[in-house]
Amino acid sequence: MKIAIVAAEIAPWAKAGGLADVISALPSAMRQCGAQPSVIVPGYRSLMDALTLEPVGPPMEVQIGNQTDAFTVMRAEVNGVPLYLIDNPAYFGREGVYGDRGTPYPDNFRRYLFFGRAAALAVAALIQPDVVHAHDWHAAMTPIVMRADPALRGLFSNTLSIFTVHNLAFQGIFDAGDFGLLNLDPAYFSVDFLEFWGRINLMKGAAVLADGISTVSPTYAREIAADAELGFGLEGVFRSRGDRFTGILNGADYSEWDPMGDPMIAHCYGASDPSPKRMCVRALRAELGLPQDESRPLIGMITRLTPQKGTDLLMNAMEAIMKLDLQMVILGSGDPAAEDFFQHAADQYSDRLRIKLGFDHGLAHRIQAGSDMFLMPSRFEPCGLTQMYALRYGTAPIVRATGGLRDTIVEFDPKTGEGNGFVFEEYRAEALFEAIVRALELFQNSDGWRRLKANGFAADFSWAYAARQYLDWFERLRRVRAGQRA
Numbered sequence: 001m002k003i004a005i006v007a008a009e010i011a012p013w014a015k016a017g018g019l020a021d022v023i024s025a026l027p028s029a030m031r032q033c034g035a036q037p038s039v040i041v042p043g044y045r046s047l048m049d050a051l052t053l054e055p056v057g058p059p060m061e062v063q064i065g066n067q068t069d070a071f072t073v074m075r076a077e078v079n080g081v082p083l084y085l086i087d088n089p090a091y092f093g094r095e096g097v098y099g100d101r102g103t104p105y106p107d108n109f110r111r112y113l114f115f116g117r118a119a120a121l122a123v124a125a126l127i128q129p130d131v132v133h134a135h136d137w138h139a140a141m142t143p144i145v146m147r148a149d150p151a152l153r154g155l156f157s158n159t160l161s162i163f164t165v166h167n168l169a170f171q172g173i174f175d176a177g178d179f180g181l182l183n184l185d186p187a188y189f190s191v192d193f194l195e196f197w198g199r200i201n202l203m204k205g206a207a208v209l210a211d212g213i214s215t216v217s218p219t220y221a222r223e224i225a226a227d228a229e230l231g232f233g234l235e236g237v238f239r240s241r242g243d244r245f246t247g248i249l250n251g252a253d254y255s256e257w258d259p260m261g262d263p264m265i266a267h268c269y270g271a272s273d274p275s276p277k278r279m280c281v282r283a284l285r286a287e288l289g290l291p292q293d294e295s296r297p298l299i300g301m302i303t304r305l306t307p308q309k310g311t312d313l314l315m316n317a318m319e320a321i322m323k324l325d326l327q328m329v330i331l332g333s334g335d336p337a338a339e340d341f342f343q344h345a346a347d348q349y350s351d352r353l354r355i356k357l358g359f360d361h362g363l364a365h366r367i368q369a370g371s372d373m374f375l376m377p378s379r380f381e382p383c384g385l386t387q388m389y390a391l392r393y394g395t396a397p398i399v400r401a402t403g404g405l406r407d408t409i410v411e412f413d414p415k416t417g418e419g420n421g422f423v424f425e426e427y428r429a430e431a432l433f434e435a436i437v438r439a440l441e442l443f444q445n446s447d448g449w450r451r452l453k454a455n456g457f458a459a460d461f462s463w464a465y466a467a468r469q470y471l472d473w474f475e476r477l478r479r480v481r482a483g484q485r486a
């Protein structure tokens with residue numbers, strides 16, 4: 001099965017969050033399952049500079065409103081998977097992916113309209129796949145034009161179109177006045193297609209027009225179809241897709257996130273020899289300038305600082321948490337108010353709290369290895385990857401039971417020895433506080449703690465399983481589509 005994967009991020013070169021991790025890991029896993037994936041991403045400067053590339057095919061162009069934008073396709077190979085870059089320096093030859101220093105680029109609508117259309121053209125000309133698998137709103141134009149643009153529809157009549165939602169908080173919503181930039185029949189600006197409360201919604205368009213739509217965990221799939229708050233206004237769309245809508249849990253890329261062979265941490269360790277983890281904790285404390293006090297567990301957090309990730313909850317609980325016998329490090333960036341809050345808190349509780357603002361890949365690895373517990377108090381969480389990494393690093397996740405966190409983390413039961421973390425249900429500061437207290441209590445019980453860590457090491461969320469599920473689902477949808485066309 002030939003699969004063209006279209007997305008706006010790919011780790012390690014162009015990363016804003018978990019989407020990048022998915023796009024770097026899923027194709028290799030699909031390949032190992034016997035499929036032939038290729039990946040299409042924008043030709044960001046970071047990628048153009050880092051990879052050995054060669055142009056493929058003739059220069060191409062797309063219309064964005066009245067403007068004609070040219071591009072070339074550059075090809076590289078990463079882990080045996082062809083990677084195609086849509087090269088247009090005016091749109092993508094910039095420092096950042098979506099913006100610089102927290103400020104989004106003002107022309108992001110145009111950039112990703114262009115990308116989605118250009119990707120569709122490149123895929124038709126160079127790949128002719130059985131399946132086009134587009135991810136999140138930045139790639140939404142691809143499944144939209146595959147079905148809604150008369151000039152492209154015929155090129156994809158034998159191709160299944162799939163759209164995966166990674167984060168509903170970002171839907172690609174823009175002013176109705178810009179609909180002309182899409183170069184689609186005005187009939188598509190209706191509630192049955194791209195119109196959303198008088199505005200254009202690209203994610204909605206893709207969710208309606210793709211042959212299959214998925215999101216990144218079974219629980220999040222249920223939540224966004226059932227709950228108006230979590231569905232961000234698209235809950236009716238998901239419900240209307242019936243069995244064309246599913247949830248497939250992301251995998252964890254253990255080739256990058258495994259303390260047995262992690263070059264970025266102080267000492268390697270794993271299930272068979274967990275003891276060097278203590279040295280990683282010591283090294284992290286030394287790096288952060290925290291007192292070497294082994295009786296106090298160190299809690300790590302690596303996150304975008306946004307309400308999605310529960311930063312408001314943590315802020316509300318901070319004073320109480322800081323009275324507990326623990327240390328904490330937060331690596332993150334995002335809302336300026338949250339950054340300020342945590343910065344001040346770190347000054348106030350300088351003997352126990354550190355905040356590192358910014359994006360630091362190496363430190364993310366050292367926090368996973370050097371923390372005893374990993375905090376994720378998310379308001380909602382489509383899948384979440386960091387809790388899966390934490391398990392592999394013997395770092396006990398403390399999470400709120402939502403989306404993919406509910407699908408991966410189970411409260412530890414000291415009586416049966418089952419479970420891999422600490423889970424709270426209600427989005428309340430007290431519930432978060434109580435979960436941390438439960439974790440601290442178990443930390444003092446060395447047998448229980450050893451058992452908890454062993455359960456974490458044993459968890460296996462490898463991509464092979466997720467890739468198999470995607471391929472089986474594509475196969476089922478292809479049979480349905482072939483049946484409809486017969």
Ligand code: ADP
Nearest residue numbers: 017018303331332358359360361364384385386
């Ligand atoms: P989301 O995609 O919603 O941001 P995930 O848990 O799915 O959350 O994935 C986040 C990814 O981004 C992980 O690989 C995590 O290590 C990384 N990450 C998040 N914030 C930072 C940061 N400030 N510095 C380094 N890596 C980060």
